[in-house]
Amino acid sequence: MTFHIGVISGDGIGPEIVTEARKVLDRIGNIFGHQFEYEDILMGGCSIDATGVPLTEEAICQAKSSDAVLMGSIGGNTSTSPWYKLAPELRPEAGLLKLRKALNLFANLRPAYLYEELKEACPLREDIIGSGFDMMIMRELTGGLYFGARKTEPVDGVMTAEDTLTYNENEIRRIAVKGFEIARKRRNKVTSVDKANVLDSSRLWRKIVEEVAKDYPEVSYEHMLVDNCAMQLVKDPKQFDVILTENMFGDILSDEASMVTGSIGMLSSASLNDTKFGLYEPSGGSAPDIAGQGIANPIATILSAAMMLRYSFDLDQEADAVEEAVKQVLKDGYRTIDIMPQEADKKAAVTQVGTALMGDLICERIHN
Ligand SMILES: NC(=O)C1=CN([C@@H]2O[C@H](COP(=O)(O)OP(=O)(O)OC[C@H]3O[C@@H](n4cnc5c(N)ncnc54)[C@H](O)[C@@H]3O)[C@@H](O)[C@H]2O)C=CC1
């Protein structure tokens, strides 16, 4: 079968990690007899440089006409890049937010799983890690603070900035339904995370989650305040199955969860709407501090491509083959720098590799 994939390489490490994910897709295509056709789409800083804006209407049309979009990451150093001297709506991140909204990608799935082989890269104590953990962060992606009205202006002579956090019940219901549906296929537990002791939007969130929960009696659920959740993620990550939360809390908690799996370079993601379409990208950013050095970890992007095979193309066997190859490469002792163990004796037992070699080694381990 032929699949048409829009490719947003983006900025910083984006092109490096996307190259490896495409290699893996091509290998899958060769082995399983599929044709993946790619179409480059400009977004982020590279689009600003080429067109003056972070996302053109043409780019949105290209994404919409694809079967799915594979993305690297966008943005630059937010202190030093000239992109951050532009008006907020012209900066790289505005392109990503606009695309998520345009494609109605309201459900962001971020699986945080600790591979047995990466226990040494996890900064938590052995007794906390135990037999490992496996959680799914289900983040609402098109509402909340990132999409509310904002302004900066003097109020009574004092410069004042305002961002608004808005959710309506429909937006909450549809992500809650996705969260409970996913939990049903996992370990039947939802932890809904909010700040209902302070925020009206969180109190509405809680009310709607409770209504949705009634339709899933086999799924147990609890509410947790976000500050406590941040703490519980390092105190006892094993307790979580599905974490269901709003946009900004999910953004922050998923970076935290990534670190307990060893590195942000391991955390894949799928951004979905109500169709088979999805945008697949690693959860981390463009990592300007390591861009161009050939050392970025491509695994999150490769695992995101596996999510694309599974969720958008219904190619479960192919997705399994990619995930197995990633497991095997770790088992065989290959590590990018971000997942190297810290202790000298453990370092000596593994082999440090760069981005491209990690991609090649994963491809070699893909079998039908
Ligand atoms: N979806 C996207 O495209 C996202 C874009 N960004 C943008 O990325 C830029 C940099 O943001 P930061 O706060 O520095 O976050 P970041 O996630 O880019 O980097 C944070 C740290 O993680 C490391 N890191 C990230 N991905 C890695 C990988 N694959 N392998 C090894 N190490 C990795 C980086 O080297 C850095 O030390 C900003 O412009 C930000 O707005 C941030 C998050 C998501």
Ligand SMILES: CC(C)CC(=O)C(=O)O
């Ligand atoms: C533009 C940002 C909201 C991107 C980000 O940090 C993320 O999606 O995790």
Ligand SMILES: [Mg+2]
């Ligand atoms: Mg983030």
